[in-house]
Amino acid sequence: MRTAMLWDELSDNCVHCRLCAHRCVISDGKRGLCQMRENRGGTLYTLVSEQGIIQHVDPVEKKPLYHFYPGSTAYSIATSGCNFRCRWCQNWDISQVVSKKHLQVSESLSPTRAVVAARRAGCRSIAYTYTEPTVFFEYAYETARLAHETGLANIFVTNGYMTADALGAIEPYLDAANVDLKAFRDETYRKYVGGRLQPVLDTLKQMASLGIWLEVTTLVVPGINDDVTELRDAATFIADELGVDTPWHISRFSPAHRMTHVAPTPLATLAKARKIGLQAGLRYVYVGNLPGEENTYCHRCGRPLIRRDAYRVIQNDLQARGSCPDCGQPVAGLWTGAEEVSARVNHLRIAVPTAVGNTSSHSGYRREWVMFDLDQQTKQIIHKSMFLAPPSTSSALPQRLHELDTNVVLTAGLGQRTEQWLAQLGIEVVSGVPPESPEQLVSHYLDGNVPVSSRE
Ligand code: SF4
Numbered sequence: 001m002r003t004a005m006l007w008d009e010l011s012d013n014c015v016h017c018r019l020c021a022h023r024c025v026i027s028d029g030k031r032g033l034c035q036m037r038e039n040r041g042g043t044l045y046t047l048v049s050e051q052g053i054i055q056h057v058d059p060v061e062k063k064p065l066y067h068f069y070p071g072s073t074a075y076s077i078a079t080s081g082c083n084f085r086c087r088w089c090q091n092w093d094i095s096q097v098v099s100k101k102h103l104q105v106s107e108s109l110s111p112t113r114a115v116v117a118a119r120r121a122g123c124r125s126i127a128y129t130y131t132e133p134t135v136f137f138e139y140a141y142e143t144a145r146l147a148h149e150t151g152l153a154n155i156f157v158t159n160g161y162m163t164a165d166a167l168g169a170i171e172p173y174l175d176a177a178n179v180d181l182k183a184f185r186d187e188t189y190r191k192y193v194g195g196r197l198q199p200v201l202d203t204l205k206q207m208a209s210l211g212i213w214l215e216v217t218t219l220v221v222p223g224i225n226d227d228v229t230e231l232r233d234a235a236t237f238i239a240d241e242l243g244v245d246t247p248w249h250i251s252r253f254s255p256a257h258r259m260t261h262v263a264p265t266p267l268a269t270l271a272k273a274r275k276i277g278l279q280a281g282l283r284y285v286y287v288g289n290l291p292g293e294e295n296t297y298c299h300r301c302g303r304p305l306i307r308r309d310a311y312r313v314i315q316n317d318l319q320a321r322g323s324c325p326d327c328g329q330p331v332a333g334l335w336t337g338a339e340e341v342s343a344r345v346n347h348l349r350i351a352v353p354t355a356v357g358n359t360s361s362h363s364g365y366r367r368e369w370v371m372f373d374l375d376q377q378t379k380q381i382i383h384k385s386m387f388l389a390p391p392s393t394s395s396a397l398p399q400r401l402h403e404l405d406t407n408v409v410l411t412a413g414l415g416q417r418t419e420q421w422l423a424q425l426g427i428e429v430v431s432g433v434p435p436e437s438p439e440q441l442v443s444h445y446l447d448g449n450v451p452v453s454s455r456e
Pocket of ligand 1: 019031035036037083
């Protein structure tokens with residue numbers, strides 16, 4: 001636990017937190033709305049200064065950032081907690097945490113260790129993601145400062161509900177951000193999210209004016225923010241206030257958290273939203289998980305420039321410094337060399353559930369997992385990390401593994417429904433493996449001879 005940044009003393013041992021737009025006034029012994037900052041005796045402390053709960057190597061496209069060193073990897077870290085209460089949160093099991101118990105089981109990952117791990121894994125950047133980085137600001141700030149000293153870039157994946165003070169503090173170290181624009185109606189923010197629209201718009205404008213590379217994401221939720229007028233208002237704001245070169249990512253809602261009764265966004269709605277974005281003048285409007293809609297095209301001649309498939313760059317024809325090879329038109333963004341793209345294409349991620357260092361000797365749900373990142377050509381393990389699975393339901397774990405860009409799962413058995421979900425998401429499942437160490441199993445897999453018992 002360490003003293004928090006960005007707060008003021010008030011009378012009677014109260015404090016005023018200036019980190020996010022909630023601007024909580026917190027009395028002695030109480031916490032702010034995020035539950036991650038506590039007033040003890042008139043001093044505000046952060047409860048998540050080094051309580052990393054996720055460390056992963058992700059393609060930067062997963063953030064999503066499509067114009068920021070495409071094909072590179074981002075070392076992705078998070079602590080528990082959030083300052084929003086989105087009813088459709090996909091990461092609710094780590095974002096909506098309030099108990100001390102959960103904080104205690106979190107792993108400690110110091111900023112120095114995070115930076116060293118990012119460099120060892122060959123990452124181009126560190127992403128503060130999965131939960132809201134504003135809430136673990138001190139941790140992000142210290143890590144970002146160290147990361148810059150070693151040449152790593154920093155990325156915030158954020159709801160944008162930080163104050164101008166917070167953005168001003170992190171700005172010297174912040175290279176890029178993907179900001180969620182969850183709706184373009186204040187009442188939607190108040191009713192479904194637990195915040196307000198205007199502070200998010202202010203952050204977006206401030207980031208654009210500071211020159212932080214900015215991409216915007218809108219999760220289109222049926223019946224909540226899929227109205228044509230609202231989508232048009234959002235697109236017009238991005239084009240007019242942030243610039244037509246700002247990429248807009250339209251994401252598909254899938255049932256989660258307190259909105260499991262709502263169906264996934266129809267593909268026709270996503271296509272309509274993309275059309276609205278283009279009509280508003282935006283040059284780069286992307287729809288995740290729709291073939292062809294993840295690609296980058298030259299806005300002048302229409303030539304395909306970067307082809308992507310499920311957040312992976314499979315072809316990058318941009319010329320040096322990001323221009324179209326046919327017409328020479330520059331494309332806004334920060335661009336990557338070809339070697340980084342080819343390294344990413346050769347990347348393989350294998351997940352193995354564990355029980356005290358070994359795989360489980362019996363089938364079923366396991367909380368702890370080990371994730372291996374391997375170079376497919378050399379068959380070398382280039383990174384190993386731990387992660388905690390979400391609570392046991394047949395869909396939550398497959399979704400988390402999909403978000404983490406997993407290619408293969410080696411397991412004693414996860415249950416038929418869970419394994420079917422994984423297969424539908426394109427994740428290979430090798431089930432019935434014996435209780436060997438995760439490293440041994442990965443080695444067997446690479447050699448093509450995993451010992452598998454027959455299914456019950
Ligand atoms: S970060 Fe936001 S929610 Fe948390 S205590 Fe500060 S003002 Fe309140």
